Amino acid sequence: MEKKISSTSQPRILKKKHFRVKHQKVKLFRANEPILSVFMWGINHTINELSHVNIPVMLLPDDFRAYSKIKVDNHLFNKENMPSHFKVKEYCPLVFRNLRERFGVDDVDYRESLTRSQPIQIDSSGKSGAQFYQSYDRFFIIKSLTSEEIERMHAFLKQYHPYVVERHGKTLLPQYLGMYRITVESVQYYFVVMRNVFSSHLTIHKKFDLKGSTVDREASEKELEKNLPTFKDNDFIKQKVKLDIGKEAKNKLMNTLSNDVDLLTRLHIMDYSLLVGVHDCVRAEEEALQGDNILTAGRSENSESEECDSGERWTYNTPPDSPRGAQYKEVVYEVDIYDIPSIEEKREIYFIAIIDVLTQYGVKKQAAKAAKTVKYGSNVDGISTCDPEQYAKRFLDFMDKAIE
Incomplete structure (x- = not known):
């Protein structure tokens, strides 16, 4: 007798289920140059590693x-976004993390500023041939270095760090925040990250690079064609510019400059400059009025304001999508010693810092001084190349006359 197979014992036909594969979200570092993509990846990686x-x-x-180093061989990278093979080396990670802390720069803010959007290349027409980039929010400057300058930075750091600690971060020297070597296709690139002197939302209307020397110290014809040319010492004198900040503020500024210059002199460093940016409040108001006439509709009540009465802090409402969010105002203004308001009548704001502090008075500079002396005579006061003690005295004397 045949046994009937019940319908329930027949094999069931399963409905096909469509499973959606979940891919892990990967932060993409898209840039128009492979080196920038790797730089952004490296900043993200090193800051994440330091958090542990x-x-x-x-x-x-x-x-x-010390240094940290990582080599990446990943064929899964989309080559349009990232090279498949690269190396990232961070120099002195704990030293620079400590410096960021001293200068009031949070590591998360630092990472977001440098990785959220690609850094933008800016004018690099200086004699050094260095390339400059700024973070998308203008808070940081990335400068390319040579391998020799990396060595000088290592030597400089040993004196610079304790000085910053001693001064509680109150210095007009560059705020060095990170130093890296990026290797792409066997080519090595060196970068240092610094605080941008002109990181404020306020427009810079005039810019000067001052050394206190007068020989060959005027803006070239090519420089004058730029929207914001960098004027030099002779231009400063001819234009009869004065930084009017009042006696008390001048004493504080000259004290800071003297201490900074004393350190540079002890380290046999010369050829540095005082970078000065001038924000003209009257001109800014005129520009704002012109803008209002063009764009009269749809203005937000929370738009930026450039109120800059001397002695008062102006308001700055951060855009909602800013990586720093509500903390941005604190980070910028509570630790910002680059901006100094003028006396009330002048209605200007000055952004002041010492730049280019890695040139030592060695054999090359001594030879350059001899060559210039032959060309221009023995007027060392006018020649930019001189020994560190002479350079420091002339620099401070010039600034003392320039500031009122």
Whole structure:
């Protein structure tokens, strides 16, 4: 007798289920240059790695020789976004993290500023041939260095860090925040990240690079064609510019400059400059009125304001999508010593800092001084190349006359 197979014992036909594969979200670092993509990737990686490291009570000599290094061989990278093979090396990670802390720069803010959108290349017409980029929010400057300058930076850091600690971050020297080597296709690139002197939302209407020397110290014809040319010492004198900040503010500024220059002199450094940016409040108001006439509709009540009465802080409402959000105002203004308001009648704001502090008075500079002396005579006061002590005295004397 045949046994009937019940319908329930027949194999069931399963409905096909469509499973959606979940891919892990990967932060893309798109840039129009492979080196920038790798730089952004490297900043993201190194800051994330540092977040797992315990903060030491004090830095040791070995921290000034330390580095972290990673080699990436990943064929899964979309080559349009990122090279498949590269290396990233961060120099003295704990030293620079400590410097960022001293200068009031949060690591998360630092990472977001440098990775949220690609850095933008800016004018790099200086004699050094260095390339400059700024972060998309203008808060940081990325400058290319040579391998020799990396060595000088290592030597400089050993004196610079304790000086910054001693001064509680109150210095007009460059705010060095990170130093890296990027290797793409066997070519090495070196970069240092610094605070941007002109990171404020306020427009810079005039810019000067001052050394206190007068020989060959005027803006070239090519420079004058730019929208914002960098004027030099002779231009400053001819235009009869004065930085009117009042006696008390001048004493504080000259004290800071004197201490900074004293450090540079002890380290046999010369050829540095005082970078000065001038924001003209009257001109800014006129420009704002012209803008209002063009764009009269759809203005937000929370738009930026350029109120800059001397002695008062102006308001600055951060855009909602800013990586710093509500903290941006605190980060910028509570630790910002680059901006100095003029006396009330002048209605200007000055952004002041010392730049280019890696040139030592060695054999090359001594030879340059000899050559210029032959060409221009023995007037060392006018020649930019002179020994560090002469350079420092002339620099401070010039600034003392320029500031009122």
